[in-house]
Amino acid sequence: MSMSRFACMQALGARLSDELVILSLGGAVDEWFNAAPHMREGSLFQQQLGCVSAEAFGLSVGLPHRRIVSLDTDGGLLFNLGILATLGNEQPQNLFVVVWDNEQYQSIGGPRTHTASGRVDLAGIARAAGVDNAYTVDTLEAFDEHCAAGLAATVPYIVVAKTDGVLEPGIKRKHSDGREDTYTFVRHVERTEGISIMGPSEHN
Amino acid sequence: MQKTGVEAVLRGLERAGVSVATYLPDSLLKELYPALDAAPDIRTIPVTNEGEGAAIAGGVFLSGKRAVLVMENSGLRAATEHLARLGLGSGIPVVMIMSYRGEMGENNWWAIPHGITMEPLLGALRIPYRVVRREDEIEQAIVDAFEWSYTAYYHSAVVLGGEVVR
Numbered sequence: 001m002s003m004s005r006f007a008c009m010q011a012l013g014a015r016l017s018d019e020l021v022i023l024s025l026g027g028a029v030d031e032w033f034n035a036a037p038h039m040r041e042g043s044l045f046q047q048q049l050g051c052v053s054a055e056a057f058g059l060s061v062g063l064p065h066r067r068i069v070s071l072d073t074d075g076g077l078l079f080n081l082g083i084l085a086t087l088g089n090e091q092p093q094n095l096f097v098v099v100w101d102n103e104q105y106q107s108i109g110g111p112r113t114h115t116a117s118g119r120v121d122l123a124g125i126a127r128a129a130g131v132d133n134a135y136t137v138d139t140l141e142a143f144d145e146h147c148a149a150g151l152a153a154t155v156p157y158i159v160v161a162k163t164d165g166v167l168e169p170g171i172k173r174k175h176s177d178g179r180e181d182t183y184t185f186v187r188h189v190e191r192t193e194g195i196s197i198m199g200p201s202e203h204n
Numbered sequence: 205m206q207k208t209g210v211e212a213v214l215r216g217l218e219r220a221g222v223s224v225a226t227y228l229p230d231s232l233l234k235e236l237y238p239a240l241d242a243a244p245d246i247r248t249i250p251v252t253n254e255g256e257g258a259a260i261a262g263g264v265f266l267s268g269k270r271a272v273l274v275m276e277n278s279g280l281r282a283a284t285e286h287l288a289r290l291g292l293g294s295g296i297p298v299v300m301i302m303s304y305r306g307e308m309g310e311n312n313w314w315a316i317p318h319g320i321t322m323e324p325l326l327g328a329l330r331i332p333y334r335v336v337r338r339e340d341e342i343e344q345a346i347v348d349a350f351e352w353s354y355t356a357y358y359h360s361a362v363v364l365g366g367e368v369v370r
Contacts, residue, residue, distance in 0.1 A: 022263070044266065048289040051259040055290075058263020058271065061224055061247065082252025086260075090249060178294035186266060197268040198357065 003140050005100050006168035008161050009035035011144045012098065015151060016069070018192065020185075022046060022056040023071035026107030027167045028100055032071060033174040041188040045174060045181045050079030053097055057087060060095040063193070067094050067151060074101040074115045074160075077122060081129075087156045088130020096150035097158040101136075102165035110165065123160045134158040205235045209339045209368050213301065214243055216346025220299075222270045223247065226257035230276030232303035232369040240274065254279030255286035262286075262296040270299075270350065277302045277322040277363065287329055287359055297353040297360070301346065304335060304365030322363070331359045337366025 005028065013036025021043040023032055029045050036043070046052055056070035077083075077099050087095070103116035114120045126134035133155055137143045143161050150157035176184070186197045213236055217225070226249045229237045241248050251257040257273045264271035273283070280287075280302065290296040305312075306319020326333050332352060334345045342364070349360040 046289075047293060048259070048286070050255065051262070051286055051289060054256045054259030055263035055266070055296075058224075058226075058260035059266050060263075061249070061260070062264045062267020062269040062271075080253070080256055080259075082256050083259075085252055086249065086256065182266075182294045182296055189266065189268065193268065195268045197266070 002102075002138050002162045002164040003143065004166065004168070005102065005161070005163035006031050006035055006171075007140055008143050008163065011140060012036070012069075012147050013039055015147055018042070019067040019069050019151070020044075020059060020063070020189065021069045021071060022052055022059065024052040024073045024076045024100075025049065026073065026105075028071060028073060030171055030173050031168050034168070034171040041184055042192075044185040045176075045178075047178060049076050052076055053087070054080065054083045056097070057083065057090070057092060057095055060092045063189075064094060066193075067096065069151075070095065070097040072097060072099045074099060074103060074113045074122065075105050078114055081125060084126045084129035084131060088126075092156050093154045095156050096147075096153065097156070098147075099158065099160045100163055101160050102163045104165050106165060106167065123158065126158045131156050131158055134160070136160040136162060138162040205233055205364075205369050206339070207235070209342060209364075210236050210239045212339050212342035213346065214239060216343040217243075217246065217272060219343065219347050220270060220350035222272050222350070224249065224261070224264045224269060224271035225274055226251050226260045226271060227274040228252075228254050228257060228276075228279055230303055230305070232276065232305060233274065233364065236274065254283040258283045258286045258290060258298045261298045262290045265296055265298070273298055273300045275300070275302050276318065277305050278318040280322055280325050284325060284329065287331075291329070291331075291359045295357045297357050299349050299353050300359065300361040302361060302363055303369050304363045307365050309370070326361060329359070331361055333361035333363055335363045335365050337368055339368055342368065
């Protein structure tokens, strides 16, 4: 059994307000853009296989008082499994990682990832790497329960969501590139933290 | 690496406002890593590969703090995918300090690829860099790299070579 990623995103989004989100590539980008419109400025939309949870961890290090959410994918996490060992060692207190596992590289038409074999268990790998709270879910109810727990946890928390690979039909495409997304996100962090990150740099 | 060189790196990082260092340790800079670990104002994060280190450093940038990625120059190859996407795709800068393995004078066969590929790779990624072979130039090179990267919002690198690391 597997579930709709979009429905999961709506459930997660309903729990978020001042959290910061970094998310991976593919269909998940446009789905998150539509599933949690109130989080658009507080979400960094990346197109970076293997970067997302590492970036989210870096953000959590820099803002230890803020809850950071990483929306990673099976393909993205498999690209850099080492981040799990780093999270296991570093034990961030404010990082919640969701792995959308649809067992395919959806954005290029659906070739299988390694999780499609049924032998590769990302949550199991995470636990063995020292992230004790790592779970696999395949129902919306269980996903929502883990979101509640993960958003309140003071240890790294990972939920691998087995989703059906059906891209939500009729959704609006995000209309911006990576640089614009970075500025939008950074301005949101600056405003909500009262800091300057990409400030004026003219001195002459 | 001499103690004075290590101290120069730490002074440069302090002047640049760096509070996080991600690293994958190597032999030429081996004295630097425990010094970073011991620096009271720097949190160190050992990583499993340099691409991961680049991504973590990029995440730190987004928080308003400053991070550095420290590694052997071979790490540039491992990090190229991440650096290209972070820097060219999203305008998220990473400042790197790397040892110059494989430069003229190298006597390890396995290090030759590192020297041959480093500068062309930095060029391919359009990353400005300064090769520092004198200890008295280390501190300012680090300060300059951060100044540039936080103006350009793109990566830069300080490469420690010559008598600085041998």
